[in-house]
Amino acid sequence: MKLFYTIALLLFFSLPALAQEKEKSDTTKVKVKPDFRPTGVRFGTDAIALAKSHYDKTFKGWEFNGDIDFYRYYLAVDYGHWGRTYLSDGDSSNYTNTGNYFRVGIDVNFLKNDPDRNMFFVGFRYGVSKFSEQYSVIVVDSLWAPGTNYVYSGTYNNTDVSAHWLELTTGLRVKIWKMIWMGYTARFKFGLSTGGTPAMLPHDVPGYGLAEKDSYWGFNYQIFIRIPFRKLPTVSPEK
Numbered sequence: 513m514k515l516f517y518t519i520a521l522l523l524f525f526s527l528p529a530l531a532q533e534k535e536k537s538d539t540t541k542v543k544v545k546p547d548f549r550p551t552g553v554r555f556g557t558d559a560i561a562l563a564k565s566h567y568d569k570t571f572k573g574w575e576f577n578g579d580i581d582f583y584r585y586y587l588a589v590d591y592g593h594w595g596r597t598y599l600s601d602g603d604s605s606n607y608t609n610t611g612n613y614f615r616v617g618i619d620v621n622f623l624k625n626d627p628d629r630n631m632f633f634v635g636f637r638y639g640v641s642k643f644s645e646q647y648s649v650i651v652v653d654s655l656w657a658p659g660t661n662y663v664y665s666g667t668y669n670n671t672d673v674s675a676h677w678l679e680l681t682t683g684l685r686v687k688i689w690k691m692i693w694m695g696y697t698a699r700f701k702f703g704l705s706t707g708g709t710p711a712m713l714p715h716d717v718p719g720y721g722l723a724e725k726d727s728y729w730g731f732n733y734q735i736f737i738r739i740p741f742r743k744l745p746t747v748s749p750e751k
Contacts, residue, residue: 546583549742551629553580554685554693556736561592570597573718577734584624588635590615594643594718604650611643613719615679629738631685631695639701641675641719647712668711675717677704679730691737699730 558575565572575592595610619635651664678701685695706714706723714723721728 548582548585550580550582551742552738552740554578554736554738556693556734558592558732558734560731560733571595575732577732577736579619581621581629584621586619586621586631586633586635588615588617588619588637590637592719594641596716605648607645607647607715609643609645609716609718611641611673611718613639613641613643615639615719617679617681619681628687629685630687631683633681633683633685635681637679637681637699639677639679639719641673641717643673643675643718644669644671645673645714645716646670647715670709670711670714672708673706673714673717674708675704675706675714675720675723677701677717677720685736687738691739693736693738695734695736697732697734699732701728701730702726 554577556577558577561573561575565574571594573592573594575590577588577590579586579588591612591614593610593612596608598607600606615637617635617637619631619633621631621633623630623632646667646669648667649665680700680702681697683695683697685693688694701720704717704720704723704726706717717723721730
């Protein structure tokens with residue numbers, strides 16, 4: 513049921529762009545023969561991850577993004593690194609993880625005949641993560657032996673954790689200047705599955721988030737450079 517409401521929410525945000533595209537198609541009808549030859553490739557990075565690595569002491573990470581067009585359909589690939597460090601009050605326990613992840617999927621562009629190849633898209637991703645994590649704890653207990661302190665310490669390691677999940681995506685890509693593009697991607701992540709965790713249940717999954725959550729929202733603000741392969745054919749209005 514939660515997935516149904518999320519899909520409905522994504523479609524709700526999609527309606528303004530879809531309505532605008534329909535209005536354009538109603539006022540100016542064009543004949544466009546589908547051409548599935550790629551016209552260019554985009555490479556970019558997530559500005560939010562870079563900024564977060566600077567101001568958030570618990571997070572270090574980066575993410576690279578790329579896509580290539582086949583008419584209205586874009587093959588999209590993301591690759592990133594993610595590291596977390598959490599310390600409790602008094603340093604009695606701490607958690608760290610580090611690992612890499614990638615996502616691959618398809619975006620469908622609903623701005624069909626835009627000469628600048630601007631995008632409003634809806635798509636999906638399949639995500640995979642490989643990481644390690646460590647949890648250390650020190651407990652001082654004087655309850656059962658007044659006047660004395662019982663100290664317990666332990667360290668738990670998962671050294672080769674694998675995870676995968678699915679995502680529904682939507683967002684924009686807009687040409688700013690010549691080869692420079694900017695945009696955002698909103699992600700609804702769900703269906704997380706993990707393996708290789710003999711010591712403890714995983715806590716934080718690079719590329720996904722907290723493992724205890726059945727679903728997760730993510731957001732990327734991206735800057736791209738687009739390298740064209742060929743010029744687009746000129747589209748003339750139908751008489």
